[in-house]
Amino acid sequence: MPATNRQLLLKSRPKDLISRDNFTSVTAPVPELRDGQALAKVHFLSVDPTMRIWMSEREGYMPPVGIGEVMRAGGIAQVIASKNPEFHEGDFVLGLTGFQEYVLLGAGEPVPFRKLPQLPGVPLSAFLGTLGMTGITAYFGMTEVGKPKAGETLVVSAAAGATGSVAGQIGKIHGCRVVGIAGGAEKCAWLTGELGFDHAVDYKKSGWKQELAAACPKGIDIDYENVGGEIMHTVMSRMNPFGRIVLCGLISGYSAEDPGMASFGTVLIKRLRVQGFIVLDYAPRFTEAVTQLAQWMLAGKLKDRQTVVEGLENAPDALAMLFSGGNIGKTVVKL
Amino acid sequence: MPATNRQLLLKSRPKDLISRDNFTSVTAPVPELRDGQALAKVHFLSVDPTMRIWMSEREGYMPPVGIGEVMRAGGIAQVIASKNPEFHEGDFVLGLTGFQEYVLLGAGEPVPFRKLPQLPGVPLSAFLGTLGMTGITAYFGMTEVGKPKAGETLVVSAAAGATGSVAGQIGKIHGCRVVGIAGGAEKCAWLTGELGFDHAVDYKKSGWKQELAAACPKGIDIDYENVGGEIMHTVMSRMNPFGRIVLCGLISGYSAEDPGMASFGTVLIKRLRVQGFIVLDYAPRFTEAVTQLAQWMLAGKLKDRQTVVEGLENAPDALAMLFSGGNIGKTVVKL
Numbered sequence: 321m322p323a324t325n326r327q328l329l330l331k332s333r334p335k336d337l338i339s340r341d342n343f344t345s346v347t348a349p350v351p352e353l354r355d356g357q358a359l360a361k362v363h364f365l366s367v368d369p370t371m372r373i374w375m376s377e378r379e380g381y382m383p384p385v386g387i388g389e390v391m392r393a394g395g396i397a398q399v400i401a402s403k404n405p406e407f408h409e410g411d412f413v414l415g416l417t418g419f420q421e422y423v424l425l426g427a428g429e430p431v432p433f434r435k436l437p438q439l440p441g442v443p444l445s446a447f448l449g450t451l452g453m454t455g456i457t458a459y460f461g462m463t464e465v466g467k468p469k470a471g472e473t474l475v476v477s478a479a480a481g482a483t484g485s486v487a488g489q490i491g492k493i494h495g496c497r498v499v500g501i502a503g504g505a506e507k508c509a510w511l512t513g514e515l516g517f518d519h520a521v522d523y524k525k526s527g528w529k530q531e532l533a534a535a536c537p538k539g540i541d542i543d544y545e546n547v548g549g550e551i552m553h554t555v556m557s558r559m560n561p562f563g564r565i566v567l568c569g570l571i572s573g574y575s576a577e578d579p580g581m582a583s584f585g586t587v588l589i590k591r592l593r594v595q596g597f598i599v600l601d602y603a604p605r606f607t608e609a610v611t612q613l614a615q616w617m618l619a620g621k622l623k624d625r626q627t628v629v630e631g632l633e634n635a636p637d638a639l640a641m642l643f644s645g646g647n648i649g650k651t652v653v654k655l
Numbered sequence: 656m657p658a659t660n661r662q663l664l665l666k667s668r669p670k671d672l673i674s675r676d677n678f679t680s681v682t683a684p685v686p687e688l689r690d691g692q693a694l695a696k697v698h699f700l701s702v703d704p705t706m707r708i709w710m711s712e713r714e715g716y717m718p719p720v721g722i723g724e725v726m727r728a729g730g731i732a733q734v735i736a737s738k739n740p741e742f743h744e745g746d747f748v749l750g751l752t753g754f755q756e757y758v759l760l761g762a763g764e765p766v767p768f769r770k771l772p773q774l775p776g777v778p779l780s781a782f783l784g785t786l787g788m789t790g791i792t793a794y795f796g797m798t799e800v801g802k803p804k805a806g807e808t809l810v811v812s813a814a815a816g817a818t819g820s821v822a823g824q825i826g827k828i829h830g831c832r833v834v835g836i837a838g839g840a841e842k843c844a845w846l847t848g849e850l851g852f853d854h855a856v857d858y859k860k861s862g863w864k865q866e867l868a869a870a871c872p873k874g875i876d877i878d879y880e881n882v883g884g885e886i887m888h889t890v891m892s893r894m895n896p897f898g899r900i901v902l903c904g905l906i907s908g909y910s911a912e913d914p915g916m917a918s919f920g921t922v923l924i925k926r927l928r929v930q931g932f933i934v935l936d937y938a939p940r941f942t943e944a945v946t947q948l949a950q951w952m953l954a955g956k957l958k959d960r961q962t963v964v965e966g967l968e969n970a971p972d973a974l975a976m977l978f979s980g981g982n983i984g985k986t987v988v989k990l
Contacts, residue, residue, distance in 0.1 A: 567922055595922075
């Protein structure tokens with residue numbers, strides 16, 4: 321049994337960008353196991369844009385992380401000791417491990433840990449990406465809110481990100497024309513070359529709005545929206561009547577200068593349906609999603625790519641990278 | 656047969672407010688009837704906020720009215736001569752009569768005229784209000800988009816208007832707590848005293864946001880939105896998760912200062928569904944709506960109130976009044 325547990329605690333709430341200074345590294349004792357509990361060693365941590373909200377004081381779908389508490393994060397851990405008949409030594413589990421080396425299971429966590437199946441040909445960390453929260457988010461966002469039909473045009477913003485890249489591929493599986501919006505030539509080349517997107521628009525290039533319009537000659541039926549702001553506004557102006565906007569994220573932030581009410585005018589005139597969407601609402605159906613995603617993955621229809629950052633101490637940088645656009649696909653931290 | 660037909664033509668597009676100067680009055684000859692046509696004398700004209708869009712150059716769900724064309728408007732007319740076997744002298748018909756004294760039926764109009772039934776106890780002009788487009792709009796907006804459930808809280812903006820007053824009453828019929836937002840004590844007294852709203856908030860009084868919050872102690876489940884801007888933003892901030900916004904109108908205009916993108920953040924976090932909504936999409940089901948509305952009206956569950964303006968020459972003032980808030984209930988022009 322290890323004696324100590326390195327942890328990153330939330331020290332301060334970021335005003336704008338996330339930095340290392342928002343965290344403190346501490347070494348805590350590993351707690352003693354009580355009946356019904358198990359101890360697991362963390363192998364992979366997930367970093368996700370929603371963690372920016374957890375770091376703020378804003379009430380979201382989960383309460384803010386308190387100052388001085390272990391930073392909340394999803395992760396994959398392996399059981400090393402157990403006084404819980406459900407968990408055995410060697411089991412791999414998925415849950416809110418937090419930014420730390422060891423995590424206690426059965427200690428009143430808000431979302432229970434679940435055991436990971438062993439799937440030949442599927443790397444473990446895929447359960448944080450394509451088969452994890454981001455893949456499951458894309459699955460329900462597309463099937464339940466976007467409802468893609470063959471021949472329709474789907475636009476995905478932040479298309480090279482963990483959720484966007486899966487949402488776009490699900491669009492292709494359903495027979496849509498899929499256009500991604502991403503920042504930089506490398507991401508765009510990956511979307512069209514590897515993932516089979518019909519077109520990818522680099523929003524860092526001038527003239528990208530015209531390029532988007534040209535790439536969607538029949539208008540846009542579904543907007544899988546991860547960004548908000550000017551990108552969302554531009555996509556909305558090209559949408560067809562009765563289009564659907566899957567409002568999955570607004571990572572661009574909430575600038576007061578954004579022409580938002582004009583966008584509501586577009587919603588009205590084009591009879592759009594905008595639906596806010598949070599994956600936890602579909603928790604009872606996660607198994608269905610993972611099974612389908614894994615089938616697509618094993619059939620070669622769904623490709624998984626990860627940006628791997630090594631070391632717990634670099635987890636804050638991995639998180640910050642999501643907002644600077646440095647990552648491609650799902651970003652994980654390997655401990 | 657009359658020899659002349661007084662008409663109001665669109666002279667110029669309003670920059671901001673509608674005025675008499677946007678129209679010219681002309682006297683045209685009454686056209687000769689061809690086979691398949693009928694001539695009808697206009698008795699009532701409807702004025703509706705959507706006409707402000709028809710007067711602009713904006714492409715909406717109908718094309719703009721051309722400069723020099725008869726101003727488009729809904730109305731009720733009575734057939735005085737017919738070479739169409741469907742229409743007989745004396746029949747009352749409903750359709751896009753336009754701002755004029757006489758209208759030709761069967762002349763290639765975009766929406767066909769339909770005959771009005773005679774319902775004892777129902778005044779003719781009710782077919783422009785509670786049993787007309789505004790009532791039908793409220794009916795489908797509530798039943799198809801809002802989907803009210805007993806015990807839920809419904810907030811209606813522009814609640815004393817033609818659509819809002821019906822939407823709120825339909826909410827009461829479905830067992831909702833109904834709170835209206837309107838401008839001025841007279842309108843608010845009508846909503847609670849006559850229509851049975853649970854509360855009415857006068858947005859012209861200071862402290863109205865606190866009053867709205869206090870009137871909705873369990874939050875807001877449905878926003879029947881006719882206004883947009885600050886009122887919509889305030890209602891959205893009080894909405895419950897999985898709430899529905901029936902985006903029926905945005906009469907407040909489209910100020911760039913509105914904090915619209917923050918509202919999209921609310922849509923995301925609270926998993927709201929915002930749906931743009933235009934009544935013409937439900938045209939095949941209008942009879943169903945009118946039948947139900949008339950049943951409610953005859954049963955005393957749905958009250959009809961009209962602001963009547965006399966004379967074709969005053970139709971521009973009647974239209975302008977919708978934007979200055981001078982009307983209560985449905986506004987019609989009596990010729």
